[in-house]
Amino acid sequence: xxxxxxxxxxxxxxxxxxxxxxxxxxxxxxxxxxxxxxxxxxxxxxxxxxxxxxxxxxxxxxxxxxxxxxxxxxxxxxxxxxxxxxxxxxxxxxxxxxxxxxxxxxxxxxxxxxxxxxxxxxxxxxxxxxxxxxxxxxxxxxxxxxxxxxxxxxxxx
Numbered sequence: 001x002x003x004x005x006x007x008x009x010x011x012x013x014x015x016x017x018x019x020x021x022x023x024x025x026x027x028x029x030x031x032x033x034x035x036x037x038x039x040x041x042x043x044x045x046x047x048x049x050x051x052x053x054x055x056x057x058x059x060x061x062x063x064x065x066x067x068x069x070x071x072x073x074x075x076x077x078x079x080x081x082x083x084x085x086x087x088x089x090x091x092x093x094x095x096x097x098x099x100x101x102x103x104x105x106x107x108x109x110x111x112x113x114x115x116x117x118x119x120x121x122x123x124x125x126x127x128x129x130x131x132x133x134x135x136x137x138x139x140x141x142x143x144x145x146x147x148x149x150x151x152x153x154x155x156x157x
Contacts, residue, residue, distance in 0.1 A: 022135065023092055023096075023097050023131050026045070026137075030042070030129075030137070031086060034075075035083065035084070035085075037076060039068070039072045042068065042071075043064065043068040045137050046136060046137050047064065047132055047136035048063070048064045049062070050067045050138055050140070051067070051138070051139050051140075052067045052070065052139075052141075052142075053139075053140070053141040055141075055142060055143045055144070056142075067140075075103065077109065078107050078108055078110070078116075079105040079106065079107055079108075080105070081105045081106050082103065082104070082105035083103070084103045085101060086099050086100070087100050087101055087102040095130055095132065096129065096131075096139075097128070099126070099129075100125070100126050101125055101126070101127060102125075103122070103124075103144070104121055104122030105121070106118055106120050107119045107120075107121060111153055111155055112155075116153045116154070116155070119154060120152070121148075122152070123148050123149045123152075124148075125145065126144075127140060127141060127142050127143070128140070128141045129141075
């Protein structure tokens with residue numbers, strides 16, 4: 001009986017590890033799509049009922065089409081050379097991964113009513129991404145330092 005219990009315990013541990021590895025692999029591929037600036041590929045990672053929360057604007061967007069447009073407009077719209085890389089530890093709990101990242105590039109466009117021309121920036125943030133059993137993102141929550149961003153753009157001192 002003890003042997004069966006140990007086998008079951010090791011099997012459960014390996015299933016949990018595979019699950020964490022799958023979640024990290026989805027994140028890796030998702031970030032690669034961002035690195036390629038491939039909006040249609042980015043969209044394929046979202047479930048139809050995905051929810052995106054953005055702390056800087058305190059907004060929640062729901063649904064694959066709306067989230068795809070809102071999130072890519074927000075992070076690529078005025079930053080054609082944007083980069084987004086995992087820069088710290090990642091923590092997996094069940095089907096959610098929490099990770100640190102750095103986002104940057106050269107901003108060229110409007111920030112509110114101010115015109116910003118060719119300003120380089122780099123900001124840090126943390127995201128939580130929850131993935132369903134099909135490997136699709138059902139929730140993305142982004143938390144980042146907008147004050148550093150505004151200072152880099154020359155909007156605030």
